[in-house]
Amino acid sequence: MYATPLAPANPLQGRSFLEPADLSTDELGGILRLAHELKAGVAPSARTLLRGRTLALLFEKPSLRTRVSFEVAITTLGGEALFAAGNEMLVGTRESPEDAARVLSRYVDAIVVRTHAHEPLERFARAASIPVINGLSARAHPCQALADILTIEERFGSVAGLRVVYLGDGRNNVAHSLAQAVVMLGGSMRFATPLSHRPSQAMLAHLAKLGAGRGGEARAFTDPIRALRGADVVYTDVWTSMGDEHLHERNSAMLLPYAVTQASFTYAASHAIFMHCLPAHRGQEVAAGVIDGTRSLVFDQAENRLHAQKALLLALMTDGKGTTL
Ligand code: CP
Numbered sequence: 046m047y048a049t050p051l052a053p054a055n056p057l058q059g060r061s062f063l064e065p066a067d068l069s070t071d072e073l074g075g076i077l078r079l080a081h082e083l084k085a086g087v088a089p090s091a092r093t094l095l096r097g098r099t100l101a102l103l104f105e106k107p108s109l110r111t112r113v114s115f116e117v118a119i120t121t122l123g124g125e126a127l128f129a130a131g132n133e134m135l136v137g138t139r140e141s142p143e144d145a146a147r148v149l150s151r152y153v154d155a156i157v158v159r160t161h162a163h164e165p166l167e168r169f170a171r172a173a174s175i176p177v178i179n180g181l182s183a184r185a186h187p188c189q190a191l192a193d194i195l196t197i198e199e200r201f202g203s204v205a206g207l208r209v210v211y212l213g214d215g216r217n218n219v220a221h222s223l224a225q226a227v228v229m230l231g232g233s234m235r236f237a238t239p240l241s242h243r244p245s246q247a248m249l250a251h252l253a254k255l256g257a258g259r260g261g262e263a264r265a266f267t268d269p270i271r272a273l274r275g276a277d278v279v280y281t282d283v284w285t286s287m288g289d290e291h292l293h294e295r296n297s298a299m300l301l302p303y304a305v306t307q308a309s310f311t312y313a314a315s316h317a318i319f320m321h322c323l324p325a326h327r328g329q330e331v332a333a334g335v336i337d338g339t340r341s342l343v344f345d346q347a348e349n350r351l352h353a354q355k356a357l358l359l360a361l362m363t364d365g366k367g368t369t370l
């Protein structure tokens with residue numbers, strides 16, 4: 046049982062989670078706190094909290110971490126996972142996202158979806174009567190962001206006041222979700238990208254709004270060295286995301302100056318950590334000496350997917366009793 050008192054009701058129960066900004070800062074903080082507690086093993090009763098519940102995983106793209114960590118998470122909380130892979134589940138060729146969501150809502154208790162465009166996922170979530178979790182879309186990878194923040198908090202205690210620098214494709218899912226979570230928690234998010242890969246003006250304006258009043262801010266740079274100076278966290282992701290393979294050559298040429306090398310990493314603070322959501326390409330977006338070096342936390346990040354998602358499932362699928370939600 047947890048040391049802190051139980052909340053009378055869990056406002057997250059039944060909700061969907063498509064990106065970090067779907068949550069209030071307090072809700073995000075509550076999930077993270079529970080994730081820390083689950084990782085510390087102070088919740089023996091959690092083993093049965095999802096007994097008899099089924100989590101469906103609908104994946105239109107490959108996955109190692111997201112699939113396995115969700116399957117282990119639901120199983121260790123007493124429930125069951127059902128995995129379905131396909132290419133056309135949400136694109137509307139057989140049926141609309143709305144019909145698919147209504148049908149699945151009658152079979153299972155929550156759904157994790159990994160898909161291409163974000164908009165059909167939003168339609169799917171709106172029509173579902175059960176929680177829908179974004180397991181990665183073109184716009185967002187919110188479960189990765191939960192694990193990223195958990196990892197940063199483990200190292201630094203809090204994200205507030207930290208400088209998080211993301212190099213590479215600033216328009217991708219991982220960059221967007223990390224940035225939302227960082228500014229919501231009062232951190233400073235810096236993007237180092239060519240103009241072609243800078244987050245959209247709409248996204249930068251959204252991040253400014255999200256961070257306002259909490260000390261959070263987002264800034265975009267084209268010079269990677271200027272962006273890296275004083276960084277507490279240095280983060281990168283693949284240069285070409287799944288589904289964008291036709292852009293690989295162009296991206297590789299344009300993003301080369303933004304590779305995290307042993308030389309560029311020296312511009313970060315002396316205590317800086319390196320992060321990457323994985324899978325990684327050594328010798329492209331990051332040098333082997335950095336990702337395999339002592340300052341790299343990439344495997345803690347990968348482990349933290351499991352703890353963060355256990356907390357998320359409890360938040361969305363239970364009334365919060367027996368947890369600190
Ligand atoms: N980081 C991540 O989401 O990994 P997978 O694509 O293997 O799930």
Ligand code: NVA
Nearest residue numbers: 217219282286287323
């Ligand atoms: N941006 C990457 C993340 C993989 C976990 C992709 O979408 O392929």
